[in-house]
Amino acid sequence: MALNWKDRGRHSAISATVGALALVAAIPGCASSTDGEPPCFPPAYSLTPTTAAPGQSVTVAAPDADCNPRYGKNARIQVSVTDATGVEVVNTTAAMNDAGGFTYTFVVPARTAVGDAVVTAMPYNVDWCDDTGRNNRVAGAGDVRLERLSCAAPMTPLTVTR
Template identity: 65%
Template structure:
C-alpha cells in the first residue's frame, strides 16, 4: 500500500503481485477491498478486478468524512474458498466451491489518516 499515511482527498494505492503458487482464481476474479477508519466505520467496501494469479491494483481517494487516526485496509479474494486446508484447489477442476472461510487471518495494512 502506498502511501502509508494520507489525508482526505489523497490517493492511496493497494496492490499485490501475482502469487507463485498458481491459485487459478479465474478470469472473472475479484478482490474485496475494505477500508475501516479509526472509529471502526467501513468507509470503503468494494470489489475490484483481480487476475487469475491473484495480482491486483486498486486506488482510492481518502474520503472527506474519514476519521483521523489509524485506519485498517484489507484486501481478500472475493467469494472464493481461499482457505482450503486440504491442499486441493477446488476451483481448478471447475467444481462448485462448497467450503467456507473458517479460521484464516485476514491480511491488514495500517493507514494513518491525518488532517
C-alpha cells in the same frame, strides 16, 4: 505521555493487528490444491502511500503469486477500509488476474476518522484458506458461493491524517 483506557485499547488492537500480520506473513499456505500442487496463498499486497488525508488517493497492489492460485479470468479482489473508530468507509471489489496480481486505487472518503485505519484485500467470493486442507477454488465449485472459513484476514495499516 500516559494513555487513557480508550487509547490503551486502541494501542492493544493495533499491536494485535501487527502481530497477526507477522503471523500471516510467516504462513506459507493454508490450503492445498486438489491436483497435488503445493499450497498457494494469495500474494502479499502493499499500500502507497501508507499515510493519507481524506480526499487523497491510496493504491493497493499485489504482484502475481509465485504459485498457481488459478483465480480465473473473472477474478475479483475485495478491498475494504475500516477507520480508527471501527467504521467501514470503503468496501468494494476490483479486477484481479488469474495469478492474484491487482492494482486498485481509492480516494480516502471525507468521513474517514483520523488515526490508524486498516485496509484488507482478499480474493472475492473464494474460500482461500480453510481447515480441510483442500483448495475450494478449483473445479467442481460451480455456482456455489464459497466463504472464507478460517485464517487471519490480511490487514495493512493506513494512517489517516487531516
